Amino acid sequence: MSNRVSIVIQGIDDASILAECEQAIQDAFGELALPGLWQVFVRPSRGSGQWAFSLHGLDVRHNLSIAVPASLLPSLIPPRLTESLNRIVSTKVKTATAPARPLTLRAV
Numbered sequence: 064m065s066n067r068v069s070i071v072i073q074g075i076d077d078a079s080i081l082a083e084c085e086q087a088i089q090d091a092f093g094e095l096a097l098p099g100l101w102q103v104f105v106r107p108s109r110g111s112g113q114w115a116f117s118l119h120g121l122d123v124r125h126n127l128s129i130a131v132p133a134s135l136l137p138s139l140i141p142p143r144l145t146e147s148l149n150r151i152v153s154t155k156v157k158t159a160t161a162p163a164r165p166l167t168l169r170a171v
Contacts, residue, residue: 068089070085073105074133077134087137088105097120102118102120103117103144112131115128125148129143
């Protein structure tokens with residue numbers, strides 16, 4: 064799994080919180096069947112107490128943010144990542160199955 068997900072976390076000085084965040088991200092990806100290589104970037108946002116996440120995958124580029132103290136990130140990362148990735152996949156499936164143009168019996 065570790066060679067499938069690259070994780071970069073900035074702005075957390077506490078080694079135990081940093082390790083918990085990395086493990087939480089690995090666990091979240093371990094529960095999802097996502098193809099290819101993924102990169103996850105976590106860094107402090109401009110707002111006080113906010114964190115910016117960037118996800119990069121095969122054909123996915125997604126950004127999200129969360130406003131919590133660093134100590135809560137390990138418990139909140141998995142549900143936010145899973146929720147965001149499920150939403151992305153759901154949208155892509157709907158887009159892929161939608162007809163390119165409306166189907167009609169009328170002569171075109």
